[in-house]
Amino acid sequence: MKETSELFNYPELVFAVSEKKDGPMKISEKQTRIILKNRDRFFTSLGLDSDVVISGEIVHGNNVAIIGRQNLQTTLTNTDALVTDQRGIFLAITVADCLPIFLFDPINEVVAIVHAGWRGLKNNIIEKTIGTMTIKLNSKSSDIIAYIGPAIGSCHFEVKSDLEKIFKTNYPKAVIYRDDKIFINLKLIARQQLLSQNLNQKNIFASVDCTYCKAEKFYSFRRDKTQPVKTMVALIGLKKGASR
Numbered sequence: 001m002k003e004t005s006e007l008f009n010y011p012e013l014v015f016a017v018s019e020k021k022d023g024p025m026k027i028s029e030k031q032t033r034i035i036l037k038n039r040d041r042f043f044t045s046l047g048l049d050s051d052v053v054i055s056g057e058i059v060h061g062n063n064v065a066i067i068g069r070q071n072l073q074t075t076l077t078n079t080d081a082l083v084t085d086q087r088g089i090f091l092a093i094t095v096a097d098c099l100p101i102f103l104f105d106p107i108n109e110v111v112a113i114v115h116a117g118w119r120g121l122k123n124n125i126i127e128k129t130i131g132t133m134t135i136k137l138n139s140k141s142s143d144i145i146a147y148i149g150p151a152i153g154s155c156h157f158e159v160k161s162d163l164e165k166i167f168k169t170n171y172p173k174a175v176i177y178r179d180d181k182i183f184i185n186l187k188l189i190a191r192q193q194l195l196s197q198n199l200n201q202k203n204i205f206a207s208v209d210c211t212y213c214k215a216e217k218f219y220s221f222r223r224d225k226t227q228p229v230k231t232m233v234a235l236i237g238l239k240k241g242a243s244r
Helices: 032-045 118-122 125-136 161-168 186-196
Strands: 013-017 053-056 064-066 081-084 090-095 099-105 110-116 145-148 175-178 181-184 204-206 232-238
Touching: 013 099, 032 232, 053 081, 053 232, 064 125, 081 090, 081 125, 090 099, 090 110, 099 125, 099 186, 099 232, 110 118, 110 125, 110 232, 118 125, 118 161, 118 186, 125 186, 145 186, 161 175, 161 181, 186 204
Parallel strands: 053 090, 064 081, 145 204
Antiparallel strands: 013 232, 081 110, 090 232, 099 110, 099 145, 175 181
16 A cells, blocks of 8 residues: 555645644534634645535544535534535545545546544445445546545554454454454555455555654544544645646
8 A cells, every 4th residue: 555645646636634733623612713723724724715615523424425515614414424526615524543535536526535433444434435426426436546644553553352353354454463452454444445446456545654653743532532532634625727
């Protein structure tokens, strides 16, 4: 799984994951003003206005929403994946160990962003998102480029036997035994699920960063255990009027 993403070759595409230095990004009742300032500052650094960013309210489910201009300035409840074929709309999710997965079809100009923790992977959120892109927005799986962003690695994603049983049958190589403990490689599971949806292996990329390991760079739910939860924001979209 390569780290360098073909997404970097498309200047009209904006995609990014914030870092710890950008401040926490998950909107909460206690910190709404601070969080909104952090998000505004980060989006501005990308050349974007917050009014064109649509966010999903993460629930660790598998709901996928197609986004249009009617959704501007909204946060979609009960939504872990967002898809659009419209330029000038930018899709955002929050993450703090779970996988941010960026999907881009450069032929039909369709973008998607997926929040995929173990529950989302178990419940086929990747399959549902790519199905939305191909069935409803005319993408071809072979055209889609995928980038798996920073997330907790198998070095720290320790699990109990219940999760071992969930993933071992279909993803035996993703279950790792070390020092009498069980660990799961979520990025490997995501990669295998992307391949199962007929993406080309050459179009699948992944960050090597582990959010748990890089305490100076990323928030990690497992490591930090803060309340309210502190997260990064991940975003993707196509600029208006840009050309390759």
